[in-house]
Amino acid sequence: MTDVRPFLKNYDGPPVRLMEVCGTHTAAISKNGIARMLSPAIRLISGPGCPVCVTVTAYIDRLVELSLRPGTVVLTFGDLMRVPGGRMSLNDAKAAGGNVRMVYSPMDALRLAESDPKNTYVFAAVGFETTSAVYAALLEDAESERIGNLKLLTSLKIMPPVIDWVCRNQGGVDGFIAPGHVSVITGCKIYQPLAERYGIPFVVAGFEGGQLLDAIYALVKLRGRPRVMNLYPSAVRENGNEEARRAIRRYFEPCAAAWRGMGTIPGSGLMLRKEYSRFDAGSAGLDEDCNFSPGCLCAKVLTGAISPADCPRFGRLCTPQTPQGACMVSQEGSCYNYYISGRGSK
Numbered sequence: 001m002t003d004v005r006p007f008l009k010n011y012d013g014p015p016v017r018l019m020e021v022c023g024t025h026t027a028a029i030s031k032n033g034i035a036r037m038l039s040p041a042i043r044l045i046s047g048p049g050c051p052v053c054v055t056v057t058a059y060i061d062r063l064v065e066l067s068l069r070p071g072t073v074v075l076t077f078g079d080l081m082r083v084p085g086g087r088m089s090l091n092d093a094k095a096a097g098g099n100v101r102m103v104y105s106p107m108d109a110l111r112l113a114e115s116d117p118k119n120t121y122v123f124a125a126v127g128f129e130t131t132s133a134v135y136a137a138l139l140e141d142a143e144s145e146r147i148g149n150l151k152l153l154t155s156l157k158i159m160p161p162v163i164d165w166v167c168r169n170q171g172g173v174d175g176f177i178a179p180g181h182v183s184v185i186t187g188c189k190i191y192q193p194l195a196e197r198y199g200i201p202f203v204v205a206g207f208e209g210g211q212l213l214d215a216i217y218a219l220v221k222l223r224g225r226p227r228v229m230n231l232y233p234s235a236v237r238e239n240g241n242e243e244a245r246r247a248i249r250r251y252f253e254p255c256a257a258a259w260r261g262m263g264t265i266p267g268s269g270l271m272l273r274k275e276y277s278r279f280d281a282g283s284a285g286l287d288e289d290c291n292f293s294p295g296c297l298c299a300k301v302l303t304g305a306i307s308p309a310d311c312p313r314f315g316r317l318c319t320p321q322t323p324q325g326a327c328m329v330s331q332e333g334s335c336y337n338y339y340i341s342g343r344g345s346k
Helices: 003-008 024-032 058-067 090-097 108-115 131-144 161-171 180-186 189-198 210-222 241-252 275-277 298-302 334-341
Strands: 018-020 042-047 073-074 098-103 118-128 150-157 175-178 203-204 229-231 252-259 263-271
Touching: 003 210, 003 263, 024 210, 024 334, 042 073, 042 118, 042 210, 042 229, 058 073, 058 090, 058 118, 058 150, 073 108, 108 118, 108 131, 108 150, 108 252, 118 131, 118 161, 118 298, 131 150, 131 180, 131 241, 131 252, 131 275, 150 275, 161 263, 175 180, 175 210, 180 241, 189 203, 203 210, 241 252, 263 275, 298 334
Parallel strands: 018 042, 018 175, 073 098, 073 118, 118 150, 175 203, 203 229
Antiparallel strands: 150 263, 252 263
C-alpha cells in the first residue's frame, strides 16, 4: 500500500478545502492528528454531521417541557443532556424536578416502558439515517410486544439535502469525506447526483487514521472531477442496506426539517408516518432556534463558514467544562474536538 503521507505533507498545488461531514470523522481526525500531517494548502473543515449539534433549541425546549409533565419520563443519550435550549438544558430541567434519564441504547427504552406502564416514556430520537434504522427496529419491537406507553420525539435528519445546502449557500468546498456510518445504510451512489451537480468528488471513508489519509489523498487527486469513490468497501455497498432502508420507509417519511444555523431545509428530515402517529410525542413544528448564549457562533461553525478557533469564545468562555453551545458539548462536535486536540489553538 502506498504511503500517502509524504504527498499530503509536501503538497504545493492549488489550495484545497475538504469537508468531513460526519461527526465521528471529526473526532477521528482530531484523535489521529490528521490536520498536522497535511500541507497548509490542504484545509479540512467540519460540516453539519453531528446530530446533537444541528438540533434546534425548540426541540430541547419540548423535551424540557415533557420532562416536567407529571407521568412523563424523558429518555436520552448523555450528550443531549447538556445542550442548551432556549431557557435551560435537560440537566437544568432534571435539577428543577424534571424526570430525565440517560440511557445507552434506544432498546433500553423498551424495558423501562414495559416495567412501568403507569408512566409514558419519551425517547429523544435524534440522528441521521444510521440511527433512524435503529428507531425503526425499536418501533417494530414496541408493536410486537404491545408496549403502548413508549413514544418518540423525533429530530431525524437526512444527509444529502444538507450537503446540497452547504454547496449552494456556503460554497468553497472542493470535496467531501462522505460519512461512513450513514453510507452503510444509504450506500455510496446517493452522492453521485451531488458530485455531478457541483463538479466535486466524494470519497466514503472509514474511521482509522490511515483510512482518512487515503480519503484525503483521493480527494486531492480527484479535485474538480465529479466522482464518487468508496474506500470503505468492508462496510459500505453501492446500494447500502436495503433491509434497513425498508424498515425506515415503513415507519418514517421524508419531511422538511430545521437545522441549527441553516433554517428549514425541504426534504431533509424524517417524520413518523400517520399510521404510526400514536408513537409521536409532539414532534411537529419544532423549528425555532435561538442562542442560549449570545455570541455563540455554533451556527457558523456547523456550515464551515468559520473554524472553531475563529470564534472569540473558543477556549476562553467556551470549553467542555463551560460549553456555550452544542458544538462544544457533543463528543462529535467540532469545537469539542478542536479543543481537546489543541487543533487551531491560539
